[in-house]
Amino acid sequence: MPPHRPLLSLLLLLAAAVAPTWSKSTLESCSSSTACPAQLSYTLYADLKLAELAALFSADPLAILAANSIDFAVPDPADRILPAGLTLRVPVPCACSDGIRRVTSVRYVSRPGDTLASVASSVYGGLTTPDWISDSNGILDAKPEAVVDAGTTLFVPLHCACFGGVDNGLPAVYLTYVAGKGDTVAAVAQRYRTTATDLMSVNDMATADLAAGDIIVVPLPACRSSFPAFTADYGLAVANGTYAVTANRCVQCSCGPGNLDLFCVPAPLADSTCSSMQCANSSMMLGNFTLLMTSSGCSVTSCSYGGFVNGTILTTLTTALKPQCPAPHQYPPLIPPPTSSFFETYLGPSPTPMASEGGVDPMMVGMAPTSTPSASSGPPPAARYVVGDALGALALCLVANLLW
Known part of the structure; x- marks a missing residue:
C-alpha cells in the first residue's frame, strides 16, 4: 500500500535538511598584485606520497615537511607515504x-567519478567550493554533483589570507582552517594559542558561532624577512616553531x-650546486x-642571509653592540x-616566544649546524574521524524511493 503523501513529504524534507550545504567563509578583499606567504590546514583524504600531496597544491615537498617541522633531511622524502587522516600545514603563495x-x-x-562537489569537499578538504571551481573554469550551469570528464584539467582556487602579514602589530602568517564537527571558536583559539576575541576580530565574526565546514583564518606568530624586493624570496615569512627551505633548497x-628573529643557515641537503655562502x-x-x-657591552658579529638572486645566495656581515x-x-x-594514520595534526601549536635567558661565554663562536637538528618524537594524538552528512541524505532518499 503506497504511503501517505504527508509521510513522503516529511522524509524528503528530512533529506534536504541533512544534505550538504556550502558553509560561510572568510574572504579578504584585495587590490595589490603582490602575493604573500600563507598556509592551509589540510587533512589527507587517502594515503598519499609526499610527492602526490605536493602536486595537489603545486608545492615543494620539502617545503611541506619544513612547514610542519618534520625532518626534511630523510632519504627520498618525496616517496614517503603519508597516512589518510593526517593533518598538515601546506605553505602556499596567496x-x-x-x-x-x-x-x-x-x-x-580529474579522475573517473570525480564531481565538482567531491573535488571541493573531499580532495581539497573544503578549502574551495564547487561554485569557485565552476566559475574559474568557465563551466556554465554546472551542478555540484555533475560528473567531470576524467582527464579534465581544472583550475582550483583555494581560500587564503594575508591581512598585511601582521596581527595586532606583530608579524604573522595566516592559516586557512576548515572547521570540523564539534569545533568552537574557543577551542580553535586554544589550539593555536590565540584568543577567541582575536579570531572573531580577524574573521569579522559578530558571534562565536562556528559550524562544520566554515572556513576561518588563524593568525600564527611568525618571523619575517627584510630581503630586498628584487630577491626571489622577497617577503619570506616563517611561522613560529617551524622552518622554510629557500634558495633552491640550499638554505633553511x-x-x-626563543624569539621571532629569522635565523638562516645552509640546508642539510645543500650541495656543490649551491652558490657560495661565505x-x-x-x-x-x-x-x-x-x-x-x-x-x-657584547659585540656580535654575524654572517646573515640576505635573499636569493639569479642563483646567487646573498650574505651580509654585520656587527652590533648589545647590552x-x-x-x-x-x-x-x-x-x-x-x-601511522592515528594523527589529528602532526604539528602542535607554535610555542610562545620567550625572552633569551642569561649570557654566554664572551668568546663563544656560533657555527651553522652540519646536519639537521635532532628529531624528537612522542606519542601521536588520537585521530578524529568525521562521517559526512551526505550519507544520511542518501539513506533517507533511498527510503523515500522505496515507499513511493
Missing part, C-alpha cells in the same frame, strides 16, 4: 584574483622558539657568529616523518 585573496597556482586532473630558515671579506659562513664582551651576549640559538625541534 595571490589577489578578481579582488579576492586566493591561491591561484593549483591545477587538478627557522623561527623561534660572507665577503670574512672567513665566516652563513649562520656563523662571534661574540666578544667589551666594556661597552649582553645572547644565549645560544635554539632550533625548533624536528619530528620524524609520520608512519
Whole structure:
C-alpha cells in the first residue's frame, strides 16, 4: 500500500535538511598584485606520497615537511607515504584574483567519478567550493554533483589570507582552517594559542558561532624577512616553531622558539650546486657568529642571509653592540616523518616566544649546524574521524524511493 503523501513529504524534507550545504567563509578583499606567504590546514583524504600531496597544491615537498617541522633531511622524502587522516600545514603563495585573496597556482586532473562537489569537499578538504571551481573554469550551469570528464584539467582556487602579514602589530602568517564537527571558536583559539576575541576580530565574526565546514583564518606568530624586493624570496615569512627551505633548497630558515628573529643557515641537503655562502671579506659562513664582551657591552658579529638572486645566495656581515651576549640559538625541534594514520595534526601549536635567558661565554663562536637538528618524537594524538552528512541524505532518499 503506497504511503501517505504527508509521510513522503516529511522524509524528503528530512533529506534536504541533512544534505550538504556550502558553509560561510572568510574572504579578504584585495587590490595589490603582490602575493604573500600563507598556509592551509589540510587533512589527507587517502594515503598519499609526499610527492602526490605536493602536486595537489603545486608545492615543494620539502617545503611541506619544513612547514610542519618534520625532518626534511630523510632519504627520498618525496616517496614517503603519508597516512589518510593526517593533518598538515601546506605553505602556499596567496595571490589577489578578481579582488579576492586566493591561491591561484593549483591545477587538478580529474579522475573517473570525480564531481565538482567531491573535488571541493573531499580532495581539497573544503578549502574551495564547487561554485569557485565552476566559475574559474568557465563551466556554465554546472551542478555540484555533475560528473567531470576524467582527464579534465581544472583550475582550483583555494581560500587564503594575508591581512598585511601582521596581527595586532606583530608579524604573522595566516592559516586557512576548515572547521570540523564539534569545533568552537574557543577551542580553535586554544589550539593555536590565540584568543577567541582575536579570531572573531580577524574573521569579522559578530558571534562565536562556528559550524562544520566554515572556513576561518588563524593568525600564527611568525618571523619575517627584510630581503630586498628584487630577491626571489622577497617577503619570506616563517611561522613560529617551524622552518622554510629557500634558495633552491640550499638554505633553511627557522623561527623561534626563543624569539621571532629569522635565523638562516645552509640546508642539510645543500650541495656543490649551491652558490657560495661565505660572507665577503670574512672567513665566516652563513649562520656563523662571534661574540666578544667589551666594556661597552657584547659585540656580535654575524654572517646573515640576505635573499636569493639569479642563483646567487646573498650574505651580509654585520656587527652590533648589545647590552649582553645572547644565549645560544635554539632550533625548533624536528619530528620524524609520520608512519601511522592515528594523527589529528602532526604539528602542535607554535610555542610562545620567550625572552633569551642569561649570557654566554664572551668568546663563544656560533657555527651553522652540519646536519639537521635532532628529531624528537612522542606519542601521536588520537585521530578524529568525521562521517559526512551526505550519507544520511542518501539513506533517507533511498527510503523515500522505496515507499513511493
